[in-house]
Amino acid sequence: MKKTVVAIALSGIVAIPAAMAEGFYLGGRLGGSELNDACNISGTACDDSQFSAGFFTGYEWNEYLALEFAYDYLGNFETSFVQGSTGYLQDDTLSALTLAPKLSYPFTDTFSVFGKLGAAYTTYGDRDDTVLMGGLGLEYDFATAWSGRLEYQRLNDISDGWFKTDVDTFWLGVSYSFGNTPAAVVVAPAPAPTEPVMVTVTKTKTFEQVSGQEYFAFNSSKLAAERKGDFDPLIALLKEHPQANVEIVGHTDSIGSAAINQTISEARATTIASYLESQGIDSSRMTVKGMGESTPVASNETKEGRAQNRRVEILVPAFEYMVDEVQEMTK
Numbered sequence: 001m002k003k004t005v006v007a008i009a010l011s012g013i014v015a016i017p018a019a020m021a022e023g024f025y026l027g028g029r030l031g032g033s034e035l036n037d038a039c040n041i042s043g044t045a046c047d048d049s050q051f052s053a054g055f056f057t058g059y060e061w062n063e064y065l066a067l068e069f070a071y072d073y074l075g076n077f078e079t080s081f082v083q084g085s086t087g088y089l090q091d092d093t094l095s096a097l098t099l100a101p102k103l104s105y106p107f108t109d110t111f112s113v114f115g116k117l118g119a120a121y122t123t124y125g126d127r128d129d130t131v132l133m134g135g136l137g138l139e140y141d142f143a144t145a146w147s148g149r150l151e152y153q154r155l156n157d158i159s160d161g162w163f164k165t166d167v168d169t170f171w172l173g174v175s176y177s178f179g180n181t182p183a184a185v186v187v188a189p190a191p192a193p194t195e196p197v198m199v200t201v202t203k204t205k206t207f208e209q210v211s212g213q214e215y216f217a218f219n220s221s222k223l224a225a226e227r228k229g230d231f232d233p234l235i236a237l238l239k240e241h242p243q244a245n246v247e248i249v250g251h252t253d254s255i256g257s258a259a260i261n262q263t264i265s266e267a268r269a270t271t272i273a274s275y276l277e278s279q280g281i282d283s284s285r286m287t288v289k290g291m292g293e294s295t296p297v298a299s300n301e302t303k304e305g306r307a308q309n310r311r312v313e314i315l316v317p318a319f320e321y322m323v324d325e326v327q328e329m330t331k
Contacts, residue, residue: 033094068101076093133154248313250269273288
């Protein structure tokens with residue numbers, strides 16, 4: 001009956017529609033497991049600590065809630081137990097299937113803590129039991145779609161006749177989230193054959209640039225030195241076209257007070273304006289303002305959305321200019 005319940009739970013996870021794949025993640029983990037009070041007969045061979053390995057998969061509804069399934073090989077243990085006046089020795093493999101909700105709390109954009117409380121189906125040789133499983137851990141998003149985690153797990157009160165123990169495991173794992181893959185690049189078809197013709201034309205030009213959180217230190221308006229080169233195309237455009245002006249607008253996410261966010265947005269916009277002025281762009285050509293948290297472009301309920309909202313938008317409004325150029329005329 002216990003095996004049937006676990007099989008049904010696993011089948012339910014596999015049968016979730018492919019359209020929901022963006023919430024799925026898959027990972028592996030290595031660690032060490034220890035049995036509690038599993039060496040009870042003096043003078044007998046006993047080994048209650050072993051290397052462990054496993055894999056896990058889950059579905060994440062949001063950054064706070066997920067459902068996670070795992071298979072763990074916990075090790076090959078030599079145990080000795082006493083029941084009444086009889087001693088029992090066993091040398092066998094211990095494994096577990098676990099299913100539990102995973103509750104997370106992100107305390108930065110990349111780090112979160114999590115806890116799990118659910119059920120585990122365990123086997124030790126020909127002995128099996130369904131027990132309570134709990135876990136606590138720290139998770140780190142170190143790249144797009146990739147996360148690492150450090151986790152403590154406990155299987156509580158595994159018992160079958162004389163066999164009775166708890167299992168403590170420390171895990172180090174890594175996982176891949178299928179919903180965070182980069183967008184595909186679409187390649188346009190080649191143009192039709194053309195021939196060159198010299199003409200004088202009136203053209204319209206504009207320029208847009210968005211500078212994100214990486215341009216500034218945390219909670220700071222100081223521009224990162226290694227990011228200054230990103231403004232070279234904008235500076236070159238403004239120097240080439242003295243009739244062009246530029247609008248610089250700072251924005252923040254909704255974390256913190258509205259007044260502080262307004263001040264930070266203004267300071268960051270002013271920092272970029274000051275850098276442009278230091279590169280020879282007259283301040284009379286700039287419009288600088290901060291919008292605080294008032295104009296988000298994404299939800300502030302997720303860390304990805306908050307990262308998009310922390311930005312400085314740079315816009316050169318459309319302007320006209322004359323140029324002689326070679327145009328390709330279709331035959």
